[in-house]
Amino acid sequence: MGRVSDARERLMKAVRELIWKGSYGTTTIDQICEKAGVKKGSFYYFFDSKVELALVGMEEDWSQHRPELDAIFSPTVPPLDRFEKYCDYFYRFQAKICQQYGCVLGCPLFSVGAEVSTQEDHRLQQKIQEILEYKRRYLETAIRDAQAAGLVTAPDPAAKSRILFAYYQGLATQARIQNNLNVFKDAISGTYELLGVKKPQAAAA
Amino acid sequence: MGRVSDARERLMKAVRELIWKGSYGTTTIDQICEKAGVKKGSFYYFFDSKVELALVGMEEDWSQHRPELDAIFSPTVPPLDRFEKYCDYFYRFQAKICQQYGCVLGCPLFSVGAEVSTQEDHRLQQKIQEILEYKRRYLETAIRDAQAAGLVTAPDPAAKSRILFAYYQGLATQARIQNNLNVFKDAISGTYELLGVKKPQAAAA
DNA sequence: ATAATTGTTGACTAATTAGTCAACTTAGAT
DNA sequence: ATCTAAGTTGACTAATTAGTCAACAATTAT
Numbered sequence: 303m304g305r306v307s308d309a310r311e312r313l314m315k316a317v318r319e320l321i322w323k324g325s326y327g328t329t330t331i332d333q334i335c336e337k338a339g340v341k342k343g344s345f346y347y348f349f350d351s352k353v354e355l356a357l358v359g360m361e362e363d364w365s366q367h368r369p370e371l372d373a374i375f376s377p378t379v380p381p382l383d384r385f386e387k388y389c390d391y392f393y394r395f396q397a398k399i400c401q402q403y404g405c406v407l408g409c410p411l412f413s414v415g416a417e418v419s420t421q422e423d424h425r426l427q428q429k430i431q432e433i434l435e436y437k438r439r440y441l442e443t444a445i446r447d448a449q450a451a452g453l454v455t456a457p458d459p460a461a462k463s464r465i466l467f468a469y470y471q472g473l474a475t476q477a478r479i480q481n482n483l484n485v486f487k488d489a490i491s492g493t494y495e496l497l498g499v500k501k502p503q504a505a506a507a
Numbered sequence: 508m509g510r511v512s513d514a515r516e517r518l519m520k521a522v523r524e525l526i527w528k529g530s531y532g533t534t535t536i537d538q539i540c541e542k543a544g545v546k547k548g549s550f551y552y553f554f555d556s557k558v559e560l561a562l563v564g565m566e567e568d569w570s571q572h573r574p575e576l577d578a579i580f581s582p583t584v585p586p587l588d589r590f591e592k593y594c595d596y597f598y599r600f601q602a603k604i605c606q607q608y609g610c611v612l613g614c615p616l617f618s619v620g621a622e623v624s625t626q627e628d629h630r631l632q633q634k635i636q637e638i639l640e641y642k643r644r645y646l647e648t649a650i651r652d653a654q655a656a657g658l659v660t661a662p663d664p665a666a667k668s669r670i671l672f673a674y675y676q677g678l679a680t681q682a683r684i685q686n687n688l689n690v691f692k693d694a695i696s697g698t699y700e701l702l703g704v705k706k707p708q709a710a711a712a
Numbered sequence: 713a714t715a716a717t718t719g720t721t722g723a724c725t726a727a728t729t730a731g732t733c734a735a736c737t738t739a740g741a742t
Numbered sequence: 743a744t745c746t747a748a749g750t751t752g753a754c755t756a757a758t759t760a761g762t763c764a765a766c767a768a769t770t771a772t
Binding site: 415461464465468469470485498 | 528529530531532533610612613617618620621622623624625626632635639666667669670672673674675676677678680681683684685686690693696697700701703
C-alpha cells in the first residue's frame with residue numbers, strides 16, 4: 303500500500319559513486335540528492351544523515367561484490383589459482399571503473415577508511431573495518447590451503463594474510479594516487495614473492 | 508623592514524596537524540586560522556587559498572623528515588640494517604604521534620594523497636606524488652645495494668621497491684583505519700619476506 | 713621624527729550547507 | 743469511490759563557508 307519508489311536505491315547508488323570518485327568529507331547531501339534526482343525532503347524521509355546513507359551504501363556494495371569473491375576464493379579452486387584470479391579480477395574491475403569515471407579509483411574501503419578513521423562518529427569506520435576483515439579472511443584461507451598443499455612458506459597464515467592484505471591495500475591506493483592502472487601489473491608477482499611460492503612455474507637452480 | 512611575524516609558520520603547522528588528524532576536504536580555512544591563532548585577513552595576506560597553504564605545508568614537512576631518512580638510508584649503513592632502522596623509526600614515530608593526538612594517524616601523504624587524487628586541481632596530488640617518489644628511491648637504492656651484496660633475491664630493484672613501498676603504504680593505512688600500532692610490528696618480517704632475504708639471521712634447515 | 717614597508721584586524725558579502733515542515737501526490741486495500 | 747499509508751515537493755531557517763577590504767599597528771631605514 304502507498305506510493306512506491308526507488309529513490310532510496312538511487313540515493314544509495316549516488317552516494318557510493320560520489321564518495322568513491324571524490325571523498326566522503328567533500329560529498330554533500332545536496333550533491334547526493336542532485337545525482338540521485340531526489341529532493342532533499344525525500345532524502346530525509348529515507349535517511350537521518352549522510353553517515354546513515356553511507357553505511358547502507360557500503361553494506362550494499364559489499365553484498366554485490368561478495369558472490370564474485372566467493373567464486374574466486376572457492377575452496378574448489380587450487381590455492382594459488384585463487385590469487386591469480388583475484389589479481390586478474392581486480393585489474394579488470396579497475397580498468398572498467400577507470401573507463402567509466404575517467405580515472406583510477408582504487409578501493410573505496412581503503413581511501414574512505416583512511417579518511418573517516420579519526421572521526422568522532424565511529425560507525426562508518428567500524429563498518430569499513432568489518433568488511434575489510436571479511437576480505438582479509440579470503441586471503442587467510444587461501445594461504446592456509448596453499449601451505450597445507452606445500453606450495454608456499456607460510457607457517458602463520460593469519461600473519462601472512464595481513465602482510466599480503468597490506469600490500470594489496472597499498473597497490474590500490476598507489477594506483478589511485480598515481481592514476482595509473484599499471485601499478486596493478488606487479489600484483490601477482492608481488493603476491494608470489496610475499497607468499498614465498500616455492501617454484502613459480504618451472505624448476506629453479 | 509616592516510612588521511615581523513611568525514603567523515605564516517603557525518598557519519603551516521596548523522594545516523599539517525588538521526589535515527593529518529582529520530582530512531584535507533573537511534579542514535576549513537576558519538579551523539586553520541583558529542588553530543594558528545591568526546585572523547582570516549592574515550591568512551589571505553600570506554596565502555591565496557587552502558591548497559597553496561597545504562602545498563608549502565607538505566613541502567615543509569618533507570624538508571623536516573628528509574635529514575632523518577638520509578641518515579637511515581645512508582650508503583654507509585649495511586643495506587638490510589637500513590630497513591630495520593626504517594621500520595623501527597617509523598614505529599617509534601607513529602607511537603609518539605599516537606600519544607600526542609590520541610590515535611594512530613599513519614602517513615599523511617598516503618591518506619591525503621588518496622583523498623585529493625581525483626580533484627580537478629592537480630597541484631597537491633603532484634606534490635604528494637613527488638615526495639612519495641623521493642621516499643621510494645630510498646628503498647630502491649637500499650635494495651640495489653642488498654642485491655649487490657648478495658643478501659636478497661631482487662634482480663629488478665626498482666620493481667621490488669614499488670612492491671615494498673606499496674606494502675609500507677598499506678601498513679600505514681591499515682594502522683590508521685584500525686587505530687592500532689601493532690600493525691607495524693609485522694613490518695620488518697614482511698620486508699624480509701618481500702625482499703627474499705636469503706638467511707634471516709641464523710642458518711636454516 | 714617620519715615615511716615606507718610589512719603585517720593585523722574586524723566587519724562585511726555572497727554562496728553553500730544541513731536540516732525542517734506543511735501541503736501535496738500516488739498507489740493499493742476495503 | 744475513498745480512505746490510508748508511502749513518498750514527494752518547495753520553501754523555509756540557521757549555521758558555516760570562502761573570500762574582500764579599508765583602516766589600523768608595528769618595525770626599520772633614512
